[in-house]
Amino acid sequence: MDILKLHNITFSYNEDIIIENINLNLKKDERISIVGSSGCGKTTLLKIIAGIENNFLGTISSSKIAYMPQKDLLLPWRNIISNILLPIELNKGDLNKGKIKALNFLDKLNLMNYAYKFPNELSGGMKQRVSFLRTIITESDTLLLDEPFSALDAITKEDLQHWLLDIIKDLKKSMVFITHDINEAIFLSNRILVCKNKPMNQLIEFKVKKNITSTELKELKENILKIIREG
Ligand SMILES: Nc1ncnc2c1ncn2[C@@H]1O[C@H](COP(=O)(O)OP(=O)(O)O)[C@@H](O)[C@H]1O
Ligand SMILES: [Mg+2]
Structure with a gap:
């Protein structure tokens, strides 16, 4: 199919x-x-x-599709978890549920230590991982x-x-x-x-x-x- x-x-x-x-x-x-x-x-x-x-x-x-653009920038003034939650916020989705899901993902992918850090504290590779998590957080x-x-x-x-x-x-x-x-x-x-x-x-x-x-x-x-x- x-x-x-x-x-x-x-x-x-x-x-x-x-x-x-x-x-x-x-x-x-x-x-x-x-x-x-x-x-x-x-x-x-x-x-x-x-x-x-x-x-x-x-x-x-x-x-249902999720799209990660060529230049997918994290918002520098938001910490990692709230960057990941951005699409849910924009879609007026359930932020509490979203947060649990985001923390689960971060945990599963060994990124928990970064949840409350800011984008400028992350390497290029870490930023791309976070951008990717932001892409997959919505159902798709x-x-x-x-x-x-x-x-x-x-x-x-x-x-x-x-x-x-x-x-x-x-x-x-x-x-x-x-x-x-x-x-x-x-x-x-x-x-x-x-x-x-x-x-x-x-x-x-x-x-x-x-x-x-x-x-x-x-x-x-x-x-x-x-x-x-x-x-
Ligand atoms: N917003 C736009 N307005 C006009 N032309 C554009 C625009 N975006 C891309 N193009 C042109 O479309 C063509 C294909 O671009 P693009 O899809 O970005 O190629 P690729 O991703 O394969 O490098 C290029 O010639 C580019 O200059
Ligand atoms: Mg291109």
């Missing part, structure tokens, strides 16, 4: 076509990555799915993540990739992940969609085998890279 389905999506900024006739589907518990060079329309596509850009042609059907089946680790150093990035995969599997969420890092896409996804052209008018699909051999991995990377370079 598709938990998200895009049919013939076309979108322009002013007169410029950014996305043309794109189809995409996501099944429950599936994780896909969209990779492609800068400016090919990845963020725009995610904003369309998130309902932030509405002026598109085509149809979208989806279950599908997470849309726009290059959440691109500003982090290599070691932190690798730690967070493992951290993310564990949580996503544990919470049984589906995911659309955007990155320009092919290794990251392969590690995190069941399927990779590569943006071939600008404007984005075709997504080339690669399946990631569960127990991929190093030879297959090398071949997969080369094939993806070739499409991005030719685009």
